Amino acid sequence: MRGRVAIALASVIGLAACVGPPALRESVLGYDETVSALTQQILLLNIARLSDDRPPHFTVTSSIAATFNFETSAGVSGSVFEGAGTDVLTLSLNSRAAENPTFSIVPVSGQEFTQRILTPVGEDVLAFFMFQGVRFEQLSRLMGDGIEFLDADGRSRQFVYNRATAPEDFAEFRRIVLHLSALQQTGRLQLGELAYSQPVLTQVKTQPSTSDIVTANSNSLAWTQNRDGTYTLSRAVRGRVLLSNYDPLTLDDSERRRLDAIAASRPDNFVLIDIRADRPGGDYPVFAALKLRSLFAMLDFVAKGIERFPEPLVAPDALTPQGDRIIVNPPQTLAIRVVDEQPGRADGWIRYGGRYYTLGESRWDRAVFLVLYELFQVTMTDVSRVGIPITIAK
Numbered sequence: 001m002r003g004r005v006a007i008a009l010a011s012v013i014g015l016a017a018c019v020g021p022p023a024l025r026e027s028v029l030g031y032d033e034t035v036s037a038l039t040q041q042i043l044l045l046n047i048a049r050l051s052d053d054r055p056p057h058f059t060v061t062s063s064i065a066a067t068f069n070f071e072t073s074a075g076v077s078g079s080v081f082e083g084a085g086t087d088v089l090t091l092s093l094n095s096r097a098a099e100n101p102t103f104s105i106v107p108v109s110g111q112e113f114t115q116r117i118l119t120p121v122g123e124d125v126l127a128f129f130m131f132q133g134v135r136f137e138q139l140s141r142l143m144g145d146g147i148e149f150l151d152a153d154g155r156s157r158q159f160v161y162n163r164a165t166a167p168e169d170f171a172e173f174r175r176i177v178l179h180l181s182a183l184q185q186t187g188r189l190q191l192g193e194l195a196y197s198q199p200v201l202t203q204v205k206t207q208p209s210t211s212d213i214v215t216a217n218s219n220s221l222a223w224t225q226n227r228d229g230t231y232t233l234s235r236a237v238r239g240r241v242l243l244s245n246y247d248p249l250t251l252d253d254s255e256r257r258r259l260d261a262i263a264a265s266r267p268d269n270f271v272l273i274d275i276r277a278d279r280p281g282g283d284y285p286v287f288a289a290l291k292l293r294s295l296f297a298m299l300d301f302v303a304k305g306i307e308r309f310p311e312p313l314v315a316p317d318a319l320t321p322q323g324d325r326i327i328v329n330p331p332q333t334l335a336i337r338v339v340d341e342q343p344g345r346a347d348g349w350i351r352y353g354g355r356y357y358t359l360g361e362s363r364w365d366r367a368v369f370l371v372l373y374e375l376f377q378v379t380m381t382d383v384s385r386v387g388i389p390i391t392i393a394k
Contacts, residue, residue: 040369041350043299043376044359047336048352050303056296058108058117116379120145120269120294123241125378129371130191137181138368141333142301143375145293147173148270152287154262159291162301164309174314178329179284180273182321183245188281190247194239194263196256197222201233208233240264242272243290246279263289283319295379298372302334306357334368335360 046056108116121143129139146161146169160169183189200221208216208223208231216223216233224232239260242248248256263272266289275286293301305311313331316322339356343349349358359369 037347039376040347040373043369043372044336044348044350044357045352047299047303047306048350048357050300051306051308051336051357052353056117056299058113059105117296118294120267120297121292121375121379122268123271123292124268125375126271126290126292127191127241128378129374134371135181135328135367136184136189137177137328138333138364138371140177140180140290141174142298142368142371143292144173144177145291145297147176147273148266148289148291150262150287150289154265164305164311167312170312171314175317175320176284176286176288178314178316178327179286179320180243180275182316182327183275183281186281186321188245188279190242190244192242192248194242194248194256194260196237196239196253196260197234198237198257199232199234202230204231204233205229207231240268240272242274244274244279245276245281269293281321284317295375298375302336302372305332305334306336306338328364330362330364332360332365334372335362335365 042058046058049056126139126143130136141162144162146159146163148156149158149160151157160166160172162170162173164170180189203226213223221233221235224234226232237260239256240263242259242263248259251259259272259274263270269292270289271292273286273288273290275284276282277285311331311333313329316327316329320327337358337360339358342351342356343358348361349356351357359365
């Protein structure tokens with residue numbers, strides 16, 4: 001009898017272990033998959049809206065709070081007969097798992113919509129993605145609004161747009177992008193900040209004391225001795241971002257300061273480009289600034305390219321290095337197909353206006369859509385602080 005009771009108790013413990021962790025695992029993975037799929041569908045839905053000249057609208061899930069209750073119970077009853085009778089043992093096992101999730105949904109509107117959706121992304125965003133190994137042609141074709149050509153002093157000479165409605169500008173923009181992309185794939189494209197020393201005091205004749213040196217170091221300053229025996233107190237400056245075919249550290253401080261001054265004369269959604277003729281890959285020299293778009297403009301660009309203004313194919317310049325693994329050049333930045341029947345796959349599509357908008361199936365399209373998805377995540381930083389969220393309790 002005691003052995004049977006022990007078996008019953010062991011069964012109860014095993015039942016509790018079988019109910020709790022699997023249910024929690026399935027719920028967590030299910031929420032994660034659902035939120036990710038909703039974000040993709042929101043992007044596709046807004047592309048569909050913009051292709052139909054409808055205003056976009058963004059809603060994000062800021063939090064999911066779920067409470068899980070796992071209960072198990074057991075009952076053992078029986079009759080024990082002395083002698084030759086038969087012992088009777090009744091065992092009952094019960095388990096219950098209850099889940100009470102609460103979803104917080106944030107509609108992005110007002111000032112937050114302006115700041116996060118309509119404001120152009122900064123050069124730091126482009127640098128961040130390039131440091132992650134994203135191809136420059138994918139980033140620039142999606143994020144770039146155009147390129148401003150500069151003279152040696154940083155004055156504007158010409159601006160070319162990344163728009164299919166301006167065919168000549170579009171072709172010039174695409175050729176430059178393809179050239180820079182080829183440099184990236186061959187390891188000749190450098191991206192980094194323009195770092196240099198900014199003098200604070202110059203031609204100081206008296207040697208700085210130990211106290212002066214300690215005070216300078218505590219304030220991010222440094223003393224250096226000049227060739228003529230005088231001393232200079234300077235500050236280390238981390239300037240704007242530069243795309244180049246050389247290492248900026250090979251330039252002297254004055255040249256880096258000059259380039260940073262040119263970059264700083266423009267908003268932070270301009271990225272300075274300096275491809276020099278005397279450096280590797282300089283057969284096609286470029287001194288210009290890449291202007292970056294807002295998230296709204298990126299979605300609108302993709303949307304208008306579906307049917308109204310399709311992007312034409314542009315061949316690389318004859319001076320651009322070419323090879324099977326270097327140039328990846330589909331005509332569309334992000335292919336979105338519109339079909340009348342529901343796609344057979346489970347994701348990558350949305351129904352709008354009686355038709356289905358589906359993401360292209362090529363590896364290029366998946367990679368560019370991933371960039372767009374991640375840009376949306378970067379733009380939506382700290383969404384939990386946006387106004388008063390709409391809370392839905394299930």
